[in-house]
Amino acid sequence: MKKSTVLHVDQRMLEKYNQPGPRYTSYPTAPHFTADFDANSFMREMEASNRADGEMADVSLYFHFPFCHSLCYFCACNMVITHNMDRVERYLYYLKKEIELIAAYIHPDRRVVQVHWGGGTPTYLTPGQSRSVFEHIRKHFHLAPDAEISIEIDPRTIREDHLAILRETGFNRVSFGVQDFNPKVQKEVNRIQTYEQNAFVIGESRRLNYDSVNVDLMYGLPHQTVESYKDTLDQIIAFSPDRLAVFNYAHVPWMKKHQAILPEEAMPGTSERLGILKLAIEELTASGYVYIGMDHFARPEDELSVALAGRTLHRNFQGYSTRADSEIYALGMSSISQLKNAYAQNLKSVKEYERRIEEGLPATQIGVRLTGEDQLRRYVINEIMCNNRVMKGEVENRFSIDFDRHFAAVLPELNRFVDDGLLTLHGDRIEVPDAGRLVVRNIAMVFDAYLKEDMQNARPTYSRTV
Numbered sequence: 186m187k188k189s190t191v192l193h194v195d196q197r198m199l200e201k202y203n204q205p206g207p208r209y210t211s212y213p214t215a216p217h218f219t220a221d222f223d224a225n226s227f228m229r230e231m232e233a234s235n236r237a238d239g240e241m242a243d244v245s246l247y248f249h250f251p252f253c254h255s256l257c258y259f260c261a262c263n264m265v266i267t268h269n270m271d272r273v274e275r276y277l278y279y280l281k282k283e284i285e286l287i288a289a290y291i292h293p294d295r296r297v298v299q300v301h302w303g304g305g306t307p308t309y310l311t312p313g314q315s316r317s318v319f320e321h322i323r324k325h326f327h328l329a330p331d332a333e334i335s336i337e338i339d340p341r342t343i344r345e346d347h348l349a350i351l352r353e354t355g356f357n358r359v360s361f362g363v364q365d366f367n368p369k370v371q372k373e374v375n376r377i378q379t380y381e382q383n384a385f386v387i388g389e390s391r392r393l394n395y396d397s398v399n400v401d402l403m404y405g406l407p408h409q410t411v412e413s414y415k416d417t418l419d420q421i422i423a424f425s426p427d428r429l430a431v432f433n434y435a436h437v438p439w440m441k442k443h444q445a446i447l448p449e450e451a452m453p454g455t456s457e458r459l460g461i462l463k464l465a466i467e468e469l470t471a472s473g474y475v476y477i478g479m480d481h482f483a484r485p486e487d488e489l490s491v492a493l494a495g496r497t498l499h500r501n502f503q504g505y506s507t508r509a510d511s512e513i514y515a516l517g518m519s520s521i522s523q524l525k526n527a528y529a530q531n532l533k534s535v536k537e538y539e540r541r542i543e544e545g546l547p548a549t550q551i552g553v554r555l556t557g558e559d560q561l562r563r564y565v566i567n568e569i570m571c572n573n574r575v576m577k578g579e580v581e582n583r584f585s586i587d588f589d590r591h592f593a594a595v596l597p598e599l600n601r602f603v604d605d606g607l608l609t610l611h612g613d614r615i616e617v618p619d620a621g622r623l624v625v626r627n628i629a630m631v632f633d634a635y636l637k638e639d640m641q642n643a644r645p646t647y648s649r650t651v
C-alpha cells in the first residue's frame with residue numbers, strides 16, 4: 186500500500202512550467218486523429234485484436250449517455266440538453282444495436298474487467314432503462330465476476346431509489362461532480378447542488394456498500410479564491426470520498442460556446458489559480474490522500490494508490506486506471522476506443538451516430554493507427570505520467586532499441602528539469618522525484634514526436650500543463 190506523503194508545492198515552479206500542453210490521455214493525442222481512419226479501419230483493428238500475439242487482452246467497456254437536464258456553463262463534455270424522453274429512448278435503441286454490433290467482433294472468451302457509464306448524465310435514464318441497457322450488456326459480453334462497474338451520477342436529480350437499483354443491477358462504483366460548495370460560484374455556473382444532496386449520495390453509497398465513491402472538484406471558476414476554496418476542500422475532506430479529482434477549468438469559449446456566459450473578469454488569475462492548486466495538493470495529502478498524479482488523489486488503500494506503489498498505473502481517456510493491459514471499446518456518440526494498435530472516435534452528432542448504426546456499421550468518425558514508433562513513445566510517456574520512472578532496459582527489451590541512441594536528439598532537453606531538481610538521470614533510468622510530479626506533462630512533452638510540428642503550425646489548443 187502506498188502511504189500518503191505530504192507534498193509541498195513550490196508555486197514559482199508551477200508558474201515557470203505553466204504552458205499549453207497535452208494531457209496525454211492518448212498518444213498520439215486526439216488532434217492527430219483523422220477521417221482516414223474510418224469504420225472499415227476500425228473493423229479491421231477489432232478483428233486483429235482477437236488474433237493479437239500471445240494472450241488476447243481483457244476488455245474495458247465505456248458507454249456514453251449524453252443527455253442532461255440543464256446546462257452547467259463550465260461544461261466541456263459532449264452532451265445534449267433535452268427534456269424529450271422519446272429522444273432518449275431512440276438513443277438507447279441504437280446503443281443496444283451498437284452493443285450487438287461491437288460484441289460480435291470480440292472473442293467470447295475475452296473477459297470484460299471494467300465497465301464505465303459516463304456522460305452527459307447516465308442517471309438521466311430511469312432505473313428501468315438503466316437495467317434494460319445493463320442486461321443487454323451482460324447478455325452480449327462476458328463480464329468477469331470481479332469486474333469494476335462504475336457510473337457517473339448527478340446528485341441534483343437522482344431519484345431516491347435509483348442508487349439501490351443500480352447497485353442491484355451490478356454497479357459497484359459511483360462518481361459525481363461537486364465542483365465547489367460556494368453558493369456564489371454555484372449560481373454563476375448554473376449548477377446549484379446543495380450540501381444535503383451531496384451528503385445523501387455519499388451516505389447512500391456507503392450504506393449500499395459501493396466499493397468506491399469518487400468526487401470531482403473544479404478550480405478556475407468565477408469567484409473562486411484560495412480562501413474560498415479552503416471551505417470547499419474542508420467540506421469534501423469531511424465526506425472522505427475514496428477518490429478525488431481536482432480539475433483545472435479549461436475556458437475554451439471558441440470551442441464550447443456556452444462558456445462565454447461566464448464572466449472572465451470574475452475568474453481567478455494565474456497566480457490565484459496556481460495558489461488554489463497548491464492548496465488542494467497540500468491539504469489533501471496532509472489529510473491522508475495519496476497524490477496519484479495530474480489532478481487525481483486516492484485513499485492509501487485504494488487500488489489506484491496500490492498500483493502507483495507497484496508502478497503498474499496506466500492512463501486512458503477516463504483518467505488513471507489499474508487495468509493496464511485491457512483494450513477499451515467505447516460505445517455511444519463521441520466515445521473513444523483504445524485498442525493496442527489504434528484509437529477510434531465515434532461520431533459526435535447523435536443523429537449521425539444513429540444513422541450509421543442503422544446502416545449496421547461502427548459509428549467511427551476519426552481515429553489513428555499507431556506506428557511502432559508511436560507505441561514506443563506512448564509507453565515512455567505513460568511511464569513518466571503514471572509511474573514516475575522510465576527503466577531504459579525495459580523499453581529496450583520491449584521495443585528492440587538502444588534507448589540513449591534512439592532518443593539522443595531530445596535527451597538534452599531534460600537537463601532543464603534536472604537543473605530545477607524536478608528529474609534525476611541515471612545510467613539505467615530516468616526518475617521523477619516528488620517535486621517533479623507536478624510537471625510530468627512538461628517532461629512527457631520531450632518525448633512527443635508530434636508536438637514541435639503542432640506548435641509550429643499553432644494547430645491544437647492544449648490546456649495549460651499545471
Ligand code: SF4
Nearest residue numbers: 253256257260262305
Ligand atoms: S451535468 Fe455534467 S455533462 Fe451535463 S451539463 Fe453539467 S457538467 Fe456537463
